[in-house]
Amino acid sequence: MGQPAAASPVAPPSGRTGLLVVPAVLVAVALVVGGLLSGPAVLGLVLAVAGLIVLVAFQATLWSRQRRLAGDLQRSQSSFRTLVKSSVDPVVILDGGLRVTFASQAIADLLGLDPACAVGAPVVAAVHPDDRSAVLDALRGSPSESGELAVRTARARHADGGWRLIQATIRDLRADPDVGALVLYCRDVTPRVPATGIDPDLHEFSLTDPVTGLPNRAALVRRLGAVQRGAGGPFSLALLRISGLATEILAPDTETAVLRALTARLTRALRGEDWLARGTDGDFVVLVVGSTADAEVVAARLVAAVGPVPIPGGSLRLSAVAGVTTLCADADTGETLRRGDLALRSAATAGPGSVHRYDDALCTEEDRRATLRTDLTGALARGELRLVFQPVVDVVMHRTVSVEALLRWRHPLFGDVSPTEFVPLAEESPLITDLGRWVLREACATIAALGDAGPHDQALSVAVNVSARQVRSGELVPDVIHALETSGLSPSRLVVEITESVLLDDSHVIEDLTVLRRLGVRIAVDDFGTGWSSLAYLVGMPVDVLKMDQYFLSDVEHDPARRAMCRVVLQLGASLDLPVIVEGVTNEAVLTLLRDMGHRYVQGYVFARPLEAAQLAAGAWDMSLPLPGALPEIPAAAS
Structure with missing residues (x-):
C-alpha cells in the first residue's frame, strides 16, 4: 500500500506586500486600458478602479489595526507576567484543563520544586488524595464578579516527601484578555505547636x-x-x-x-x-x-x-x-x-x-555527567554546539525530500558527546527550551540559505525536534514564527517533530499545534508506535507525518511479528492519508524489505550519515541515489 507524496512546499505571500501591490497594479491597468477606451467606458473603469482602491485601503487599515491590537495584547500580557514573577507569594497559573502553565519562582520555597518542572503537570498532582475532590470543586466553581472563586486550604506534598498545609486564593481571570487563565495565590499555613514544632496529625501524614x-x-x-x-x-x-x-x-x-x-x-x-x-x-x-x-x-x-x-x-x-x-x-x-x-x-x-x-566506577561516570551538566549551560555561547542534517529519501522518486536537523556537541575536554548523553541532561532544566529555540532559528536559517529552487523543482524541507518542555511552555508558536520571519523560510518547508505523549497533552498544546498548521508548518509524530498512539488518538489531531521508530526494525529481516508491525504502521498512515517516514535504516536488506512493503520515505545510514552545514550548502543532500535493485513505482494514496 502506498503513501501520499509529501506536499510541495509553496511559500505563502506576505499579506502586507499584497495589499501594497494591488493598488499599483490597478492604477497601471486603468492607465493602459483607459488609453484604449473613451467616453463613458473610461468613466466606468475609473470608478471601478477607485472603488477597488478604497476597498484595498480599508483592508490595509484593518490589517494595521489588528497588528496594533495584537501588539497591545502582547505588551499587556508581558506586564502581567512581570507582575506575577515579582510577587512575594507563590503564584500558579492554570489552563482550562487545570494543568500548570506557569509557576513563579517562590514555589521553590513553598514546595521545594523547580517552577519549570511544575509546568504541564495537573495542579492536583501534588495535592493529598483526600483533599483533591474539594480542590477540584473549588477550581470548577462559578466565579464571582470580582473574579475570586474561593479560598481553599489543602495538603500539598513537598519535595522532601513531607506535607505542607497550603492556602490558595483562586481567581478566575479567564475572561480577562490579558490573562485568560485561572490564577492561584498561595501561602504556607502549616500549623505549628510549641512542643514539637508541627501539628501531630500533619506529622503523621508527613x-x-x-x-x-x-x-x-x-x-x-x-x-x-x-x-x-x-x-x-x-x-x-x-x-x-x-x-x-x-x-x-x-x-x-x-x-x-x-x-x-x-x-x-x-x-x-x-x-x-x-x-x-x-x-x-x-x-x-x-x-x-x-x-x-x-x-x-x-x-x-x-x-x-x-x-x-x-x-x-x-x-x-x-x-x-x-x-x-x-x-x-x-x-x-x-x-x-x-x-x-x-x-x-x-x-x-x-x-x-x-x-x-x-x-566506584559509577562515581566517575556521575562526575562526568556533573561536568557535562555544568558545561552545557555555556556551550552555546562558546560555539561548541552545531547542527547536522540527516537526509530523508523518497525511494520512489529517487530523491531527497527533506532533512532532519540534529544537535551535536563537541566538548573541549571530552570531544564529541553523544546526544543520548547530553540531551537528557538539558531536558532536566529550562535550558532545553533555550536550546530548542536556537535549533529552530539555526535550522530555518540554514535551509533558507539554500534558496527556494531545488532539483526536480522540489525545495528542501527541514524537520526540527521540539521537547515536551518547549511545547508546554506556551512559547512554541512565537518561537516558530520568529525563526521563520528572521530566516525568510516558507512555513511549508518546516516540519515540527513532537513525541506521542506531547500529542496527547492538554488542550493548549493541541491549540498551539493547530495554529502552526494554519501557518503552513507541518507536524510530525516522532517515534510513532512506541507509546500510546492509536487510530482513535490520531483522528482529528493536528498531524501531517508519522515517523516510525527504528525499534520496529530490530531483527525485522527474521522476525515475522516485527514485519507485521511495520505493515500495520504503514497501513495506519495510509488510512489517515499521512506519509510514514521510517527511521534508522542501516542496510540494503532492510531497505529492500521496507520498499517491498510499500514504505516510501526512508531515513538512515543506508543513504548517508548526517551532513554538516557546509556539506549541505555544497549540495551534498542532492544525491543521485545508488539504490539497490530496480525500484517499482508505488502509487500514492488518494489525497
Whole structure:
C-alpha cells in the first residue's frame, strides 16, 4: 500500500506586500486600458478602479489595526507576567484543563520544586488524595464578579516527601484578555505547636505516601539513619524504577489505582524481613536484610513482578529496572541513597529488566555527567554546539525530500558527546527550551540559505525536534514564527517533530499545534508506535507525518511479528492519508524489505550519515541515489 507524496512546499505571500501591490497594479491597468477606451467606458473603469482602491485601503487599515491590537495584547500580557514573577507569594497559573502553565519562582520555597518542572503537570498532582475532590470543586466553581472563586486550604506534598498545609486564593481571570487563565495565590499555613514544632496529625501524614500507604522518603531517611547507627546487619538497599506509567496522561484516579496495584504486587514479592518505601520521583526503595548479593536477588524478583496492569479500556504495559548497594560505615544516609541512585541510572541505561550493582566506577561516570551538566549551560555561547542534517529519501522518486536537523556537541575536554548523553541532561532544566529555540532559528536559517529552487523543482524541507518542555511552555508558536520571519523560510518547508505523549497533552498544546498548521508548518509524530498512539488518538489531531521508530526494525529481516508491525504502521498512515517516514535504516536488506512493503520515505545510514552545514550548502543532500535493485513505482494514496 502506498503513501501520499509529501506536499510541495509553496511559500505563502506576505499579506502586507499584497495589499501594497494591488493598488499599483490597478492604477497601471486603468492607465493602459483607459488609453484604449473613451467616453463613458473610461468613466466606468475609473470608478471601478477607485472603488477597488478604497476597498484595498480599508483592508490595509484593518490589517494595521489588528497588528496594533495584537501588539497591545502582547505588551499587556508581558506586564502581567512581570507582575506575577515579582510577587512575594507563590503564584500558579492554570489552563482550562487545570494543568500548570506557569509557576513563579517562590514555589521553590513553598514546595521545594523547580517552577519549570511544575509546568504541564495537573495542579492536583501534588495535592493529598483526600483533599483533591474539594480542590477540584473549588477550581470548577462559578466565579464571582470580582473574579475570586474561593479560598481553599489543602495538603500539598513537598519535595522532601513531607506535607505542607497550603492556602490558595483562586481567581478566575479567564475572561480577562490579558490573562485568560485561572490564577492561584498561595501561602504556607502549616500549623505549628510549641512542643514539637508541627501539628501531630500533619506529622503523621508527613511520613506516609498518600497514594500507596507506604513509608515515604522522609520515613526512609529516618529508618536508614537508625539502621546505620545501630548494630547488626549486614543491610543493603534496592531501588526500583518503573517505566510506562505515563502519569502525565493517566487520569488521577487511574494513576492511583495502578500504583496501589503495583504496590500490592511488590509487597507480595518481598521477604518478610524486608522493608518497602517510596523514594523520590516515584521510585520504590527496599531496605534488604542481607548482603548486596541478597539485594540483587530481591531486586530481580521485584523487577519480574512488574508487568501489565489492567486499566479502563485496556492494560498498561509496565517494566522496571533496579540498582542495589550496601549500607557501609563509610557512607552516611545521603551518600548511600546517592550510590543506589547511581546503580539505578546505570540499570536504566542498560534497558528494561536490568539490575545493576553500585561500584566506584559509577562515581566517575556521575562526575562526568556533573561536568557535562555544568558545561552545557555555556556551550552555546562558546560555539561548541552545531547542527547536522540527516537526509530523508523518497525511494520512489529517487530523491531527497527533506532533512532532519540534529544537535551535536563537541566538548573541549571530552570531544564529541553523544546526544543520548547530553540531551537528557538539558531536558532536566529550562535550558532545553533555550536550546530548542536556537535549533529552530539555526535550522530555518540554514535551509533558507539554500534558496527556494531545488532539483526536480522540489525545495528542501527541514524537520526540527521540539521537547515536551518547549511545547508546554506556551512559547512554541512565537518561537516558530520568529525563526521563520528572521530566516525568510516558507512555513511549508518546516516540519515540527513532537513525541506521542506531547500529542496527547492538554488542550493548549493541541491549540498551539493547530495554529502552526494554519501557518503552513507541518507536524510530525516522532517515534510513532512506541507509546500510546492509536487510530482513535490520531483522528482529528493536528498531524501531517508519522515517523516510525527504528525499534520496529530490530531483527525485522527474521522476525515475522516485527514485519507485521511495520505493515500495520504503514497501513495506519495510509488510512489517515499521512506519509510514514521510517527511521534508522542501516542496510540494503532492510531497505529492500521496507520498499517491498510499500514504505516510501526512508531515513538512515543506508543513504548517508548526517551532513554538516557546509556539506549541505555544497549540495551534498542532492544525491543521485545508488539504490539497490530496480525500484517499482508505488502509487500514492488518494489525497
